[in-house]
Amino acid sequence: MGLAADIHGPDAAEPAPPEAQRWEFFLRRGARPICTFVRRREGTAWGPARIVVSYPGAQPEVPPDPAVAWDPVLEDWLLAHGVAARDEANEVARFAYALRARFDAIERRRGSAQFVAVLLRCLYDRQCELYLPLERKLGAIRSYEPDARTANTAVGAELKLVLGSSVEALEVLGYPAERSRTIFDGALAGYLRERFEL
Known part of the structure; x- marks a missing residue:
């Protein structure tokens, strides 16, 4: 079961997130995106979790995407498409x-x-x-x-x-x-x- 289903129940399946359209574009062209999980301390507590997707080896070179808030639907998509950290x-x-x-x-x-x-x-x-x-x-x-x-x-x-x-x-x-x-x-x-x- 995916994260979204684990958290919100089996009927929680959602369509691919909008951010995934860009990631899928690069996947179709043979690029292997990677993600960077980012979570920083803000004083004594942790700040919000974010994900940055980058495209090492893409030709021509492409800068990393802007950070997006971590979300179970995004994480499910990344895992389903084999995007490692x-x-x-x-x-x-x-x-x-x-x-x-x-x-x-x-x-x-x-x-x-x-x-x-x-x-x-x-x-x-x-x-x-x-x-x-x-x-x-x-x-x-x-x-x-x-x-x-x-x-x-x-x-x-x-x-x-x-x-x-x-x-x-x-x-x-x-x-x-x-x-x-x-x-x-x-x-x-x-x-x-x-x-x-x-």
């Missing part, structure tokens, strides 16, 4: 932000308590290095693993779908399986650090 570090930031959007939608629909409980179980199952720091921060210190039954709930299914589809999207962008997992792990860690202030 400029480098792996930028891909980590881009996917961390997309995870935030997807997880925030699940948390709003299902409630924070259930979302966090299931997220802890998913992190435990993935052997995520931030599982223990998060568990300690949330005050859930215990000597046993989180309840395995939470992974078999509707929330668990949604989280597993997001986790799996994110890794698959990275592979579709052309990253080898091992690099896809590394990028995804970095994105997940970025989300957790920001969301839970780890």
Whole structure:
């Protein structure tokens, strides 16, 4: 499922955004656009997320497009057309932000308590290095693993779908399986650090 559908529901499919017309023009002519995810600190908070699309190797040379606000429909289009970020570090930031959007939608629909409980179980199952720091921060210190039954709930299914589809999207962008997992792990860690202030 795409970001827009994950966030707004399965009936949220929208037509290609207007910005995509230019991007598609270059794709049809053999150029491989890349995107740069931009999000800057503004004091103690993060500013709005933006995307800049550029066309390395285009002949004749073309300047990058102006920055556009990050939007799930734009992100879906970029992923569907195989537009990767400029480098792996930028891909980590881009996917961390997309995870935030997807997880925030699940948390709003299902409630924070259930979302966090299931997220802890998913992190435990993935052997995520931030599982223990998060568990300690949330005050859930215990000597046993989180309840395995939470992974078999509707929330668990949604989280597993997001986790799996994110890794698959990275592979579709052309990253080898091992690099896809590394990028995804970095994105997940970025989300957790920001969301839970780890």
